[in-house]
Amino acid sequence: MTTETMRPTLRQMTIFDAAVAQGSVGAAARRLGLSQPAVSHALAKLEAVIGTPLLTRGQGGSVASTAGTILHRRVARMQQQIREGIGAAAGGAYEATRLANLATALTSTQVRTHVAIAEHGAFRDAAAALGISPPALHRTAHELERLV
Incomplete structure (x- = not known):
């Protein structure tokens, strides 16, 4: 499968969101309960699909590139819409933490x-x-x- 036919997955975007929010690949891995190599691999695949670097990695952690900042805003908005959709479907039966966990698990x-x-x-x-x-x-x- 070529990068032209590949699409970003929810998993990759969730991992990317965590890396930006946590400021490092290692912290994102810990937050998501994944190994650091799994997070790095998912981020590399996402960058290959998007076709541009999304994070600048350094000794102090990871910072979103210009393209990464744009994507991060969109991913955050998408995750919020997923949480709202699940919340509406559940009739308000779930607390915010449960909604966030469900959105991450999809x-x-x-x-x-x-x-x-x-x-x-x-x-x-x-x-x-x-x-x-x-x-x-x-x-x-x-x-x-x-x-x-």
Whole structure:
């Protein structure tokens, strides 16, 4: 798969957001419960997909580049919208920390599944639109239900 056909994942964007917010890759790894190499790898893949450096790394930590600052604002806005959507769907039953944890745990596949089901109604049609089997769509939808 070439970088032209790749898209950033929610996981990569969540990791990027944590790296900017925490000011270092190591602190982001600790906050997210990941290894530092996993965080570095995800950030490198995100930078490859975006096509430009997003962080300047140094002895004192990591700072967002100009492009990284722009992306960070958009990622923060996206995460806020995800939290608001989950909160609205839950009828206000979740506290802010739980909403933030849920937003962090969502995967791109779960979001695509949810959108396809909402747009197409029937699971069979949603699966066809995504180019996956109905059982695969059911599995992902069930994972999302368990998460939320």
